[in-house]
Amino acid sequence: MSVSGPALQELLNAFREHYHRYERTVREAIANSADAVVLWRLGDDLNQYMGLVNEHSAIFEPAEFSLITHNIGAMENDVRLQYKQVVDQTHHGHPIVVETIHTGAPGRPAIEIDPDFLRWAYSLRSTSSIARSLGVTRSVVRNALLEHGIAQPQQQPATLAAAHNNLNGPPDVDYLVDPDPDSTHPQDPV
Secondary structure: OOOOHHHHHHHHHHHHHHHHHHHHHHHHHHHHOOOHHHHHHHHHHHHHHHHHHHHOHHHOOHHHHHHHHHHHHHHHHHHHHHHHHHHHHHHOOOOOOEEEEOOOOOOOOEEEEOHHHHHHHHHHOOHHHHHHHHOOOHHHHHHHHHHOOOOOOOOOHHHHHHHHHHHOOOOOOOOOOOOOHHHHOOOOOO
């Protein structure tokens, strides 16, 4: 590397400034972050920064290089542990797709379906198939699809019952949200 004089000092100061920013960011993330994505990205950023430090190791005094690389490794480890803890706490190691919410109000508890999962599942399956795989009713799936704006109501339910009887279609196809299941979703396995 042919960096010398003021340019060398400027580069060294930039590395030091970034190091101190990472220290503050990691400290804040460990204390406050419950977002696994933020922690994942921070860990990735630290890994890239470590690569740059190693690539430019010649600009550091040996003691400073050793201290920085040791501390970056410790920060990466702390972020990794925090990430694991957040994932374990929120999902017990597995994503939560369906959640029963007890409100304390009279009646049945509310059932929430993760909108990202629902969007993905609806791109592949009918509402009936999704309901069967999640262990909920079609109306719960249909209401969640409508609530999250993933699907739009097609017709009035009274008209649908007549249309369903006239079409002699399979009894588990949900015509309210899925008017033509063969054109938008693959067939359910038999």
